[in-house]
Amino acid sequence: MSAAPVLIIAPLLLFAFISILAGLWRTSLAYISAVVGGTLSLAAAVFGLFQVLTEGKLSYHLGGWPPPLGIEYVLDPLSAFMALIIVFVGLVVIVYPPKAGLYQVPQRAVPLHGMIMLLLAGLIGVVVTGDLFNLFVFLEIYSLSSYALIAIGGKHALVASFRYLMLGTVAGSFYLLGIGFIYFATGSLNMADVARLLPSLYASPAIIAAVALIFIGIGIKMALFPLHIWLPDAHSYAPSIIAAILASVQIEVAAYVLIRMLLSVFQLDYLRLQLPVMATVGWCGAAGIIFGSVMAIAQRDFKRMLAYSTIAQIGYIGVGIGLANPLGIIGALLHILNHAFMKGCLFLVAGGIRHETGLREIPWFVGLGRRMPLMMGAFAVAALSMVGIPPTAGFFSKWYLVRGSIEGGNWAFAVIIVASSLLTAVYFFRVIEKVFANPPPTSSTGTVQKCEPPPRILVPILILAVGVLVLGLSNAVIVTRVLEQVVAPLFSIAGGR
Amino acid sequence: MLEEFLGRYSYFMIAVLMTIGIYGMLAKRNLIKKLIGMNILQTAIFLFFIEGGGKLGATVPVIDPQLGNDPAKYINPLPHVLMLTGIVVGISLTAVALAFLINISRTFHSLDEDCILKEMSK
């Protein structure tokens, strides 16, 4: 038994309340305590990952009750990997000043940082829990925080958030109902225990219903096409930093649940051969890639374009999961990591542009490249990574996904993945052309007005942009050290080449 | 057939409740009615768990010296405990949704979806 899994959540939960209480007294203290909590949690996550990689799976029994009776928190390579991504992106976003990220902070009413911490705590909880019902609770904790945070974005966001709440609750209820079926069939809620008990029950209609309900529920949370309808509004009206967290880690956590079901609850062959779940996820993903990319091309609003692009990127993850071979899962997990950095960076850039110039629509971005060269340079790196130009990170997740598709003999997926890089290129180069290739509006003296944002905005953006390059060059280390260990138990043989 | 239905009639009722809930969420144009639909859906699921935890002829799960340690004599408390948590989650969701609705009606002066959409596209 090790306390590492709990140590990642505890600072977040604790400082969520400290931040709110301190914020009531003085606003700046809310910010400081959020950063402290995030840093502690990050340290725990880094430590946890190293410990997992050297010692293997760690588990913590909540309240001292051993599973399957008590709730078990598990840190295995997959959850440690996800936890680190969540905390890292979360901390970068917390550092980003709320004034730029939220446009209109009601001066004292919103305990903003506390909510963000609560959102992160919920996400981490989903990742480390080993209990199916506990997962539902964390799922709703993070969903509730995201509803509240989205609604800060103004009156459009309010409506978008309400709709998301409706759909999100349906998703949660479906998941809960699915768990109910599993519980009444097996008598257990512990994932490892359920996995042990399930194989003899696979033929039962209750289990089939449970699988269908759980996958639909998670599909909505993950915004997998065609269950994505809540996403474009929610992500484009949400404040930039909230959109950054939602797009880069929140929906990926739902993708994690899908992978977790595959790894720890159901058996792969059951979802692949007896029920066409994997094929469905794959094809939904493929359709989402095309749909999201095409819709993104049609958008004028920068953040809305990014939101549709998120649907396409979730499609990649869906395709990777749907392939259900080592390379596919590695590609999906690597894409979760890469997408967190790329999309986080892009949404923060959107916030920076909005803060410095008040612009939202792409046609007005003319000449920004010369007015804010560093920030737009970071944008260009992230955009090229979205397109999949080597040696940025985005290329390598595509590389594993294409190889996975070819290995699985699924040429249609391979062609869709590469074709969508072209569509991605269309919508990002449209922006790049506007930003860099058109002369900026000059002041009367004829010189370009520089308006590079202050370091507090710039540094998080640059960290993520540099991260995109570093992840690209070091992807082999991540894959061999972490991801191959993740997929190894799934396929008994050790990972891909 | 009839016997099967009578033996599990509560589950069929739960299914009917769920359908009503989902229908309300999809078909009603008034946002409050949608929210009520959501609550009905959640309640149906709570009932499902509670019904599943029930046991004919068993008593509350407090060990009674007269009945001994026979598990068949006590109902399973876990689903009920789970649903306490579920109800807490449900209430929080309803509260947040109601807060949104108050704000929406202040901003748009309506809770009718069509009116709000018309207002938003302006």
Added chain:
Amino acid sequence: MEAYFSLKPLIAVLVSLLASGLIVLSGSRPNLREAWTITAALAKFAITLSMMPAVLAGKYPEVALFTISPGVSLALKVDPAGIIFGLSASVLWILTSFYSIGYMRGLSEHNQTRYFASFAVCLSATMGIAFAANLLTFFIFYEVLTIATYPLVIHKETPEALAAGRKYLVYLLTGGVVLLLALAFTYQIAGTVDFRPGGFLSQQVGQDRLMMLFMLFLVGFGVKSAIMPVHSWLPSAMIAPTPVSALLHAVAVVKAGVFGFVRMAGFVMGPELLQEIGALGIMAGFAAVTIILASLMAFRQDNLKRRLAYSTIGHLSYIVLGLALLSPSAWSGGVLHIVNHAAMKITLFLCAGAIYVKTHRENISDLNGIGRQMPLTMGAFAVAAMGLAGVPPIAGFVSKWYLVQGTLETGQVALTGVLLLSGLLNAGYFLPIVARAFFSPSPGFSKYSEASPWMVIPLMLTAVLSLLMGLFPDQLFHLYQLASNVAASVTGGGVP
């Protein structure tokens, strides 16, 4: 043929990347900025040249940096084929750098910092392509080259330039993703992507899959080397400043595509395997059609740079044609033509640029009598044009000689006819320009004179270089020996 560890290939790649950083930092001081360009160009050439003796002796400098994907390293290795390409790019970069300075300042172009910085990145990518030791490393630099060239293509920032830039990206990124499929497919069926002379795939993989792989490669590399029918980005991209067209569209970008064919045909699939699956005929067919059609289309162009672009399309296919013949002489001729064509075509582009800077004229019909005012420029033009037509003793004759010999050795008389006919067509569309420039009456050209020495000296040097490479194909940089080394290692046959 052994490899030894050396950091030189890495330095050769990185030196211009470093320079591009320095260029950006010293953007406000043009003289310092240009000094970085020149220094990097000279350093790159010196390093490349210093690897030459070892390569000639059969020892290949090699450096594996780190694992880029499990089982594949980011690795550089200098072999004869690589050094031929790397050397031609680095020599011509020096000359183009001087020329660029004259050109950009002569036209007082905007945004020169971006121009020089992108140029330096392009050169890094080109060296990376030349020295890549495996297909994944090759592909990474190949895509970097595509992206780094984009700012140069749209340099003018006019609507036409932006449209050309879009067309450029659509074509080249499509080629890139098709190549990605080919790369992933190769890796999945072979388990390795390290280049090996003679190829590393075998017939066991199966006829259908090999044919499919070949078609993917054909499209992937075909786009960049402007094989018809996917050539039309090249004439459009001529809207770029002339030094860009000169170096990138006669030497670096398009040659990267052709060099891809060299790697694919010689080092991935192997000529014998291609022969067995019947792919060589397809390659030769596409190349032959492109040669003839491009030459015919060149006649119709009045814009000088567009005519040169079509001529480039034709000449690139000479090289592909050479690779498609399973004969050591044809391979030597093809590889030699990479260098020879580069030297001659760059001369022509530099001449076109010099004329544009002085007179702002781009159309051939406006150039009557220009030769009397700019004799050195047009003299160099005439030399290079005749070289491309295959007139001895200019460089083009040598490579064409080996190509023709290759067609005869393999008994492909039809292809001999294609090469000879194309020589005539080349003469047909180039000589009228020369004749017009020197012998037509000049309406009011008297106010013009030669362009600045920054521009005239480089273009004279490239013309002299083309002449010298024709006269002494082996003495100068041992090009012939290198080319035949490549041919021998790939085809497994001796050298005639």
